[in-house]
Amino acid sequence: MRKVSFILTAVCVVPFVYILILSLRDLEGGFTLEYYYEVFFAQSQYLVRFWKSLAMSVCIAAGQVFVSVMAGYGFAKYKFPGKNVMFFALLILMIMPLQVTLVPNYIILDEMGLLDTYYALILPAIFVPLGTFIMTQSFKSVPNEVIEAAKLDGCNTMTVICKIVAPMNKSGLVCTMLLSFLDGWNLVEQPLVYLNEFADYPISVALASVQPEEPTVQLVCCLLVVLPPLFLFSYCNQELVEGIAMGGEK
Amino acid sequence: MKKNVLYLFSLILYLLIICTMLSHKIETEMYTQVEVSYRSYTGHIGEPFSSSTDVLFEDEEGLHLYELTECSGWYDGYCIQELPATLWYIDDNTGKIKLPNGRNYILVESASRFPKEGSEVVVVGIPKRTVDYVPFTDEYLVYYPDGVPKEFMLPENSKIIEQSDTAVFLDMEDITYPFFEHTAKQLSVSMSEENCRVFSMTEAEAFLKEIPLLAVLAIFLVLPVLIWMCSGVLLRQASRYRRLWMTNIGMVVISILGTAGILGKIDFPASFMPVSSIFDFSHYMRAFACITNAQSSLEESGQTIALLIDEIKNEIAIVLGIGGFACMVVIVFEIVMARITITHVEKRKHVA
Numbered sequence: 001m002r003k004v005s006f007i008l009t010a011v012c013v014v015p016f017v018y019i020l021i022l023s024l025r026d027l028e029g030g031f032t033l034e035y036y037y038e039v040f041f042a043q044s045q046y047l048v049r050f051w052k053s054l055a056m057s058v059c060i061a062a063g064q065v066f067v068s069v070m071a072g073y074g075f076a077k078y079k080f081p082g083k084n085v086m087f088f089a090l091l092i093l094m095i096m097p098l099q100v101t102l103v104p105n106y107i108i109l110d111e112m113g114l115l116d117t118y119y120a121l122i123l124p125a126i127f128v129p130l131g132t133f134i135m136t137q138s139f140k141s142v143p144n145e146v147i148e149a150a151k152l153d154g155c156n157t158m159t160v161i162c163k164i165v166a167p168m169n170k171s172g173l174v175c176t177m178l179l180s181f182l183d184g185w186n187l188v189e190q191p192l193v194y195l196n197e198f199a200d201y202p203i204s205v206a207l208a209s210v211q212p213e214e215p216t217v218q219l220v221c222c223l224l225v226v227l228p229p230l231f232l233f234s235y236c237n238q239e240l241v242e243g244i245a246m247g248g249e250k
Numbered sequence: 251m252k253k254n255v256l257y258l259f260s261l262i263l264y265l266l267i268i269c270t271m272l273s274h275k276i277e278t279e280m281y282t283q284v285e286v287s288y289r290s291y292t293g294h295i296g297e298p299f300s301s302s303t304d305v306l307f308e309d310e311e312g313l314h315l316y317e318l319t320e321c322s323g324w325y326d327g328y329c330i331q332e333l334p335a336t337l338w339y340i341d342d343n344t345g346k347i348k349l350p351n352g353r354n355y356i357l358v359e360s361a362s363r364f365p366k367e368g369s370e371v372v373v374v375g376i377p378k379r380t381v382d383y384v385p386f387t388d389e390y391l392v393y394y395p396d397g398v399p400k401e402f403m404l405p406e407n408s409k410i411i412e413q414s415d416t417a418v419f420l421d422m423e424d425i426t427y428p429f430f431e432h433t434a435k436q437l438s439v440s441m442s443e444e445n446c447r448v449f450s451m452t453e454a455e456a457f458l459k460e461i462p463l464l465a466v467l468a469i470f471l472v473l474p475v476l477i478w479m480c481s482g483v484l485l486r487q488a489s490r491y492r493r494l495w496m497t498n499i500g501m502v503v504i505s506i507l508g509t510a511g512i513l514g515k516i517d518f519p520a521s522f523m524p525v526s527s528i529f530d531f532s533h534y535m536r537a538f539a540c541i542t543n544a545q546s547s548l549e550e551s552g553q554t555i556a557l558l559i560d561e562i563k564n565e566i567a568i569v570l571g572i573g574g575f576a577c578m579v580v581i582v583f584e585i586v587m588a589r590i591t592i593t594h595v596e597k598r599k600h601v602a
């Protein structure tokens with residue numbers, strides 16, 4: 001078992017180590033920091049795109065967490081006509097490929113006049129159903145008696161959500177936040193479809209357009225791009241595993 | 251584990267912010283500065299129109315003609331594109347360049363360094379034909395490592411202030427601004443020699459005066475790293491030191507704002523910038539070695555740069571001294587505040 005774990009770990013880690021080693025080598029095979037200078041000091045375009053992509057991903061994550069918490073609480077704790085049908089529709093949307101909704105989204109965004117803006121990337125990503133599903137499963141584990149006791153103490157619905165239900169389901173919240181951030185960070189098709197100007201593309205898309213005569217610059221950019229997900233996974237490792245396990249149990 | 255991850259990535263976040271600010275400044279400083287001239291479409295399709303040969307650049311591969319275009323892809327702004335040799339020729343009768351008609355051309359007249367196909371540029375200077383043009387005066391130091399030619403031909407609108415075996419100090423009037431060594435060397439046949447170096451004293455002094463600002467910048471960059479290192483000691487009992495953490499974050503934010511302010515004030519003259527990397531210190535050393543060698547051979551005029559260098563050294567020493575003192579203050583502040591916090595927390599526990 002240990003050997004299998006070691007092999008699996010090596011398979012996951014070796015590509016990153018290989019990228020790191022290659023990024024420090026010049027064309028003759030010697031050690032050089034020239035490409036790090038190129039990405040981090042010589043030109044600001046790589047880092048500016050990094051910050052733009054980070055801001056966009058943070059907006060997507062924050063928006064999706066908010067929408068998912070509200071919708072998840074409604075599905076978990078309220079009874080209303082068509083609830084099961086709507087939840088079933090949510091599941092269908094969740095398993096549907098992105099490409100199916102790309103054109104309808106394009107038409108709607110065009111009608112709203114949001115094409116060629118960052119709102120075209122952020123708004124559709126906020127309403128992705130995965131977060132709602134995770135939070136619904138997460139909130140179902142909260143006993144109704146706790147909520148009733150809070151209401152008897154004079155809490156309104158928002159207070160119940162913010163002060164009682166959400167803190168009890170930190171792992172679900174973190175899981176939703178993390179997965180939605182990664183979705184936003186790794187956007188590829190939506191920027192190509194909804195944005196016209198190359199200057200507006202996030203780093204996930206622009207990276208593919210780094211000049212072919214500078215492959216090592218692309219490797220250094222890969223290391224730059226991996227930093228936010230690396231931080232989030234390292235910081236929220238425990239909650240992520242709990243959140244996914246909880247969703248799986250239900 | 252979480253505290254360690256947050257601690258490590260806080261340093262990475264700070265470094266990314268600083269790299270973004272530095273890269274923006276370095277990119278601006280490293281732009282090739284160009285002067286351009288406009289050649290307008292004359293309306294005669296098929297008939298070539300003429301341009302003077304001032305716009306040609308020569309190297310070992312031959313003559314090159316460059317025009318200004320808008321960049322595409324990753325780059326915003328303007329780039330240089332070489333016009334293919336099949337597109338233009340020099341008319342033997344008129345001695346002028348013939349360009350195909352049918353569109354306007356923005357030709358690169360001179361550059362702060364030899365133009366490179368596809369490089370980003372920034373357009374500077376006011377064309378001489380416009381009403382806004384004001385003649386500029388300067389002092390040029392011409393250095394010949396192998397000795398000044400016996401018959402040194404003076405450029406137009408200039409006079410010799412002083413001359414030695416290896417250097418000529420010139421007073422120049424009505425010259426192009428900013429200074430481009432390539433353009434300056436074309437002012438006289440004597441200055442076109444390969445080994446000859448031409449320096450603008452205005453730009454040399456401007457460059458030296460920026461160096462103390464670099465020392466201040468270095469202190470603003472080092473202080474947050476020092477605060478980060480001190481914060482690492484507090485990591486084990488982070489919940490006790492919340493106020494100190496907030497104070498440290500505040501100090502780092504102030505340092506970042508200070509760094510932005512200093513970077514806004516730094517402005518290096520383009521003629522001293524290296525071709526490849528701004529950290530190519532050998533380029534600066536070579537340039538100032540030529541200047542100091544030339545100035546040491548001049549008796550009366552040679553003292554200016556030497557005095558300025560001494561002044562700069564004193565300023566840097568003062569700045570670094572203040573910076574070292576600031577670092578000590580930060581360390582003492584962290585230790586004192588940590589001890590006050592512990593005492594305060596233990597008193598509260600005792601009272602409870």
